[in-house]
Amino acid sequence: MLQHLNLSQNKYLRTLEITAESIVAANDTASDFLKTVLSSVASPVPVDVVIIYRSRDLGGRQFCIFCDPGAICLHHQPQLLERLARSHQQQLGMFHEMYNAWDFRLVLCADVPDCMVEHSIAMLEDIAEAAQLPHKPLITSERRTLRTRSTDHNVGWSGRWSIPASAL
């Protein structure tokens, strides 16, 4: 991995992005992966480690019969949202140890459609607070719509991906 993703030459690297979905998919190896990548960073200033949360990471679901066409559905059981929040909170736990070893800023980014931004930010704030990290992460959102969303959130799950060029 050190050979594959060695960032020692990239002096201008400011942001390291990682999707929440791929952290879940990697399970307990995600922590070692991030530590290894961070250990190779040679940037003179602290990097931002950005975790990207897609709509379905935060309880959003499409094609709900109760919602307007094109809108993201949040008609979920509260238990499901709680389970998701708990899972993300556990993921953030791995940063406790990393804060001691490396200087970086954690950013939680909601990469969701407009209609989900408010819900997502509130959920991420709750997750961040519950995780009790030594430094409060920055919480932000990217403006997205169904029309402009990319499909690369599929990456990392299985071999049966749909990768249209629409993911511009």
Added chain:
Amino acid sequence: MNQLWYRTKAKIVCLLFQGTSEASTARPSPIAKLPQELVESIISYLVYDKSSLLACSMTCYSWYIASVSPLHYSLATDDKPPAFRGAKGHPWPGPLRKSYELGLLPLVKRFQIRLQGSDRSAFTSDQLNSRTLRYFTALTNLQELGIDYLQIPSFMPNIQRYFGHFSPTLRLLALGEPSGSCRQILYFISLFPNLQDLKLQYRFPSDEQESPVDTTLVPLSTPPLRGRLILTCFTRENLVKEMIAFFGGLRFRNMDLFRVKCARLLLDACADTLETLRVYPTDPYGEEFRERKASELK
């Protein structure tokens, strides 16, 4: 654009007044007196909301002018059967023809040709006969082009005839499963001298041997490529090497790499420019990290 506006206006009048004489006596709305820059500022809040844009475009001429551009920003065709999209699909060249007939193609900034990858689906020169090529060349202000299953060899050697008109404006190129030799893909990329972002995606990593380099194909330009590079299941190391050789290095500021065999080569090539990198812990090319304890690396 004016022609389309008058057609739209006629529709509005017809809908509102259903042919009564009120149409001629109705007072103009005060909204029509707003300065154009204010209207554009208002519309800018709605650029992602298609239904609101549609509603705005039906109010008056100034609102129509402000909303028509974001409304027709993106155009896509696909080969999905109707069941995938409810009532109707968008088969090639339907949406292109319709927009051409309405004179809207110069407004399109993003064009996508989405294909499912079945045995018969590939984007070849057969799809661009004299009529469809006329529609295609009417995309005069295109900034983002996405094509699935582009068969570059089928367009050779006159590929410039098909895609050359995008040269001045194209900034982003996204290819899903493009086929062709490394030099042909490089040549295709070099058709666009202002290209900033590049996306090459394959479904699975391939271990196929590269075909011999066609040295007669010399890239036409050196695109800046200073934006974002997205590679998925990419094993064509020779293409990267050729890009570095012909384009005098790589200068991407942002990279998103998954299952990329030559990640190290790319990272080193962009050592002086890379600012943002997206990585995936599930990347199988990073398997070795499990063998080392993270504590050894601190």
